[in-house]
Amino acid sequence: MTNRIEISSIIRKRTLALTFVLGAASLAFAQQKVNVTGKIVNKQNNAVPYASVTFSNKANKLFSDATLTDDKGAYQLPLTPGNYDITVEAIDFKKTTLNKQISEAANLGNFTIEAESSVTGTKTSDIQGVVITGQAVKAYRVEIDKKVYDPSLDIVAKGGNLQDVLANVPSVDVDTDGTVSMRGNTNVKFLINGKPSSMLGIDDGANALQSIPADQIERIEVITNPSSKYEASGTAGILNIILKKSKKVGFNGSVEGTLGYLPTTRLNTNLSWKKGSLTYYINGGGGYNRSNSTNNSEFNSFLNPQNLTDGFSMKSIQDGTNKSENQNYNVTTGILLDVTDKSTLNASVMFRNFNNQSTGETNYFDNVIVKDRTAAGYPNVPFTLKDQFTNRLNEGTNKNNSFQADLGFDQKIGDKGQLLSLATSYQNSKSDGNSVTTENGFDNLLDVPTLTLNNILTQSDNTKILGKGDYELPIGEASKFEAGVRFDGNENRYNYYVDESKNNGPASILPDFTSDTSYKENVLAGYAQFKSKIKSFGYQLGLRAENTDISVNFKKMNDATQTSVDKNYLKFFPSVFLSYDLNKNNQLLLNYSRRINRPRSFFLIPFMSYNNNRNLFSGNPDLNPTYENSFELGYNLTKSKVTFNPTLYYKKSEDEVNFYQYSGLNGDGNTVIYTMPVNAGSETQYGLDINATYDPFKWWKIMGSADLYGYKNEGSFNLFPNNPLTDRDFSGNGFSTRLRLTNTFKPTKTTSFQIQGFYRGAENTVSNQRKPMYAVNLGASQTIWKGNGTIAFNIQDIFNTRARENTVTNSSYSQYSYQQWQPRQMSISLSYRFKQGDKVEQQKRKKDINSNSSGDDEQGPPM
Known part of the structure; x- marks a missing residue:
């Protein structure tokens, strides 16, 4: 038995958040966000895990965002203060919408949602084979103090290494000997997950870049003019290589082989x-x-x-x-x-x-x-x-x-x-x-x-x-x-x-x-x-x-x-x-x-x-x-x-x-x-x-x-x-x-x-x-x-x-x-x-x- 689960509205809102919030809002010094927490429960006050909670800002869609509850029904999300329509959706439950004025960090308490009645009497937990997909984020976006490149959309570097990925990053140039420069300056400071790393060895140059697989790279942050928060070394700027650390529930992963x-x-x-x-x-x-x-x-x-x-x-x-x-x-x-x-x-x-x-x-x-x-x-x-x-x-x-x-x-x-x-x-x-x-x-x-x-x-x-x-x-x-x-x-x-x-x-x-x-x-x-x-x-x-x-x-x-x-x-x-x-x-x-x-x-x-x-x-x-x-x-x-x-x-x-x-x-x-x-x-x-x-x-x-x-x-x-x-x-x-x-x-x-x-x-x-x-x-x-x-x-x-x-x-x-x-x-x-x-x-x-x-x-x- 196959049921169609309509979640297009969630995908559209999520895509909107990824495209605009991470791009324009952060670049424009968006208002300081506050941390909002809460819990989704059913009428028996039992937790509803993995529910989708969408916050739609009524004044500015750029401030909208969405999240999932954890296995205990809890969620937390940083939001810009304002008036929000909150939509809660979960499998086997009716869609629920309410309105909240958010002005400061707070716990919104429990939101109760009602179970969905089924014509067949069969819960959707028995459904198998449903695949939900959405549009990926852009490969390149601008934030206030850096530019972010997503290598997952880079087909040319598939199966390659860090050097192959860097060859496609905007504002970055890789020479024939593996020397990396930014805007013509080779004095680039490399960071792995925000700090210097022995993954790059001692003066290993291209050899070190070739030893980091492209498949392990989540994103690359290009910081051409770092603020005082970053170390001052590197006149060309900073390349921060962020490696993957999945936070998905359960057991997840990927395997990749290359010839x-x-x-x-x-x-x-x-x-x-x-x-x-x-x-x-x-x-x-x-x-x-x-x-x-x-x-x-x-x-x-x-x-x-x-x-x-x-x-x-x-x-x-x-x-x-x-x-x-x-x-x-x-x-x-x-x-x-x-x-x-x-x-x-x-x-x-x-x-x-x-x-x-x-x-x-x-x-x-x-x-x-x-x-x-x-x-x-x-x-x-x-x-x-x-x-x-x-x-x-x-x-x-x-x-x-x-x-x-x-x-x-x-x-x-x-x-x-x-x-x-x-x-x-x-x-x-x-x-x-x-x-x-x-x-x-x-x-x-x-x-x-x-x-x-x-x-x-x-x-x-x-x-x-x-x-x-x-x-x-x-x-x-x-x-x-x-x-x-x-x-x-x-x-x-x-x-x-x-x-x-x-x-x-x-x-x-x-x-x-x-x-x-x-x-x-x-x-x-x-x-x-x-x-x-x-x-x-x-x-x-x-x-x-x-x-x-x-x-x-x-x-x-x-x-x-x-x-x-x-x-x-x-x-x-x-x-x-x-x-x-x-x-x-x-x-x-x-x-x-x-x-x-x-x-x-x-x-x-x-x-x-x-x-x-x-x-x-x-x-x-x-x-x-x-x-x-x-x-x-x-x-x-x-x-x-x-x-x-x-x-x-x-x-x-x-x-x-x-x-x-x-x-x-x-x-x-x-x-x-x-x-x-x-x-x-x-x-x-x-x-x-x-x-x-x-x-x-x-x-x-x-x-x-x-x-x-x-x-x-x-x-x-x-x-x-x-x-x-x-x-x-x-x-x-x-x-x-x-x-x-x-x-x-x-x-x-x-x-x-x-x-x-x-x-x-x-x-x-x-x-x-x-x-x-x-x-x-x-x-x-x-x-x-x-x-x-x-x-x-x-x-x-x-x-x-x-x-x-x-x-x-x-x-x-x-x-x-x-x-x-x-x-x-x-x-x-x-x-x-x-x-x-x-x-x-x-x-x-x-x-x-x-x-x-x-x-x-x-x-x-x-x-």
């Missing part, structure tokens, strides 16, 4: 179980993939060869490839416990393992100077040029293990909305690397061919301790005061060892590349901010203070002296956010914040990696932080089919970090490019960042973004003041673009196609010229198994064009480089979603209003 080329395999699962006040969840999985990168470069010297020593390369061409095999496993498990009606405890642990095996090969074609060293007046003697070939093979392994434990407690105080939140986190990440390089080359100093063997051992151990407390105090109906303290402790240990043997002789340690480093950084911070709204005008004022204490101890082997760096500074970071409601669908935003870019630990340590002995990077102990003042003026239009969010921005930095490069000779007399970060002048960025969505038809959705930006760099640096040829000018200005367009087509209720294109324009300064780049991706998905399964297929970089081309030119040389991190890839994934397995609970499951038309669990944020 792809170059080959890729991945299996992930998200499981949760909720009963009463306890929710337990576990997310985990693992994968294997291969990567194949290409690196080519050409070096040309502008120096007078008559004055150069024997062996210097007038021209050098490098062709390199790197193939790697990666295995990663991760598991996160935790609980959410409602200790009382006003207090909640959450605890979780995370384990992550990442293993990498790589083989890299580089061929060098050098055109070197040959002179008679015995001639009088050397090196100013006649010369000839000789072609020379060198082959370098590098084979290595790297293992990383990470652990993280988090504990949090939230306590509501009184009935006026006060909230105290406490959180602590312990994180540890260890990496061990071992590689062997074999080089068949030529010793220009001895004028003989050589066979060189190097063993390179690396160890790193990173420990982080985080503790923070936040307090919220509502003041009246439209104001709130927030304050908090935070401590971040970070300790890194690095051990680097290199030995070398020539022509099968005994190995000897290279003291310049063998070192032991200790890095400690402690940041103590406190903030306070106040926000309010006067009619259509909203404002938020904040101030954050951060005291930074850094200690670095670095020692090379056989070096009698130890390099010590001690830095301690107290800085203040104000923020101002202003908003004005033009009408219910149009808002203006103006904001300002001051940010800091603290040098990474590697940038302060003066040691050099030996993986590529022709390109050596060294840290700079004298490096200072970069400070930035950031301004934004934004507009937001939100309607049923259109969202439009243009933002004008202006950023000015002080003590900008630039990469100083110069050429020299290594121990074999081969030309080497040395790179070191330095503080050199200032940088100005300004532009128009446009993000928009348009749904012309139910079967066609468009999402586009464009960043039209200008830049101006000022500054110069010379590591060797007495040599004008080593003076480097970082000045320059120009204009460039970044464009992204995504079209999603849904020809049937169960089939979707998506095509996504990306373009990054050329960018030039006095010494650096970067060529434009574009890429096109394609995805398709089909819902199967009555909405419980999805099969998806995607191709990344269809035309194999995603590569970086760059030319550096200065007074002494030019260097062209080409890099493709990963060629064209394709994959197919299969996912299955299951909800509470007990058939007695099926009707409760059917009231889940968070599922969309394709069966995907949106896992959206609470209203």
Whole structure:
């Protein structure tokens, strides 16, 4: 027997709440909400679980919202004060409507609803197979201090990882080597669930991004101009990755498997179980993939060869490839416990393992100077040029293990909305690397061919301790005061060892590349901010203070002296956010914040990696932080089919970090490019960042973004003041673009196609010229198994064009480089979603209003 349950009104109201309340209302500094609680009972005063309770604001539909009662018939919901029509609907009960004036936080008591009479006398608890679906939220929405991206609607990234998802996020750019930038700035601060996380390892870069499956990501918060509540580091802004934590009743979850080329395999699962006040969840999985990168470069010297020593390369061409095999496993498990009606405890642990095996090969074609060293007046003697070939093979392994434990407690105080939140986190990440390089080359100093063997051992151990407390105090109906303290402790240990043997002789340690480093950084911070709204005008004022204490101890082997760096500074970071409601669908935003870019630990340590002995990077102990003042003026239009969010921005930095490069000779007399970060002048960025969505038809959705930006760099640096040829000018200005367009087509209720294109324009300064780049991706998905399964297929970089081309030119040389991190890839994934397995609970499951038309669990944020 099948009965049709009409709940279209609930779905429409829920969709309205998700689309407008989370988008326009939060952006416009909507009035301060109050917490409303109550209970739904029958005539026998027994609880009615899983009833739908809808609050419709009679003055402004934007303030409407809906919720479900728990298994004890209770509900709670934050609402804007006003007059509401309350509608209660539940299976086997009549629809009930009443009116309430809500002015402050309160318990509305028990609402009694009447049982529905049945013609057959059979209750609907016997019905099976009823599926209720609703329209999903938009993939992109704007809130007052951030932009939120929902990857569940991203077909191109299905079966992928965090790096694939970030490539489609508005205002975010992922380079060919996995480097993430926001509006062209790579100083991005990554957070996992609102805090730093060892899931991203120690300086793992793209490897860490690839180890977090897309299926485990609930949403990504893009915070381009953070308020004082957020930590001040990250001049580009903050990317907050929110992982899934289901709060659905009963046993729920999903499993997803992926197969792809170059080959890729991945299996992930998200499981949760909720009963009463306890929710337990576990997310985990693992994968294997291969990567194949290409690196080519050409070096040309502008120096007078008559004055150069024997062996210097007038021209050098490098062709390199790197193939790697990666295995990663991760598991996160935790609980959410409602200790009382006003207090909640959450605890979780995370384990992550990442293993990498790589083989890299580089061929060098050098055109070197040959002179008679015995001639009088050397090196100013006649010369000839000789072609020379060198082959370098590098084979290595790297293992990383990470652990993280988090504990949090939230306590509501009184009935006026006060909230105290406490959180602590312990994180540890260890990496061990071992590689062997074999080089068949030529010793220009001895004028003989050589066979060189190097063993390179690396160890790193990173420990982080985080503790923070936040307090919220509502003041009246439209104001709130927030304050908090935070401590971040970070300790890194690095051990680097290199030995070398020539022509099968005994190995000897290279003291310049063998070192032991200790890095400690402690940041103590406190903030306070106040926000309010006067009619259509909203404002938020904040101030954050951060005291930074850094200690670095670095020692090379056989070096009698130890390099010590001690830095301690107290800085203040104000923020101002202003908003004005033009009408219910149009808002203006103006904001300002001051940010800091603290040098990474590697940038302060003066040691050099030996993986590529022709390109050596060294840290700079004298490096200072970069400070930035950031301004934004934004507009937001939100309607049923259109969202439009243009933002004008202006950023000015002080003590900008630039990469100083110069050429020299290594121990074999081969030309080497040395790179070191330095503080050199200032940088100005300004532009128009446009993000928009348009749904012309139910079967066609468009999402586009464009960043039209200008830049101006000022500054110069010379590591060797007495040599004008080593003076480097970082000045320059120009204009460039970044464009992204995504079209999603849904020809049937169960089939979707998506095509996504990306373009990054050329960018030039006095010494650096970067060529434009574009890429096109394609995805398709089909819902199967009555909405419980999805099969998806995607191709990344269809035309194999995603590569970086760059030319550096200065007074002494030019260097062209080409890099493709990963060629064209394709994959197919299969996912299955299951909800509470007990058939007695099926009707409760059917009231889940968070599922969309394709069966995907949106896992959206609470209203």
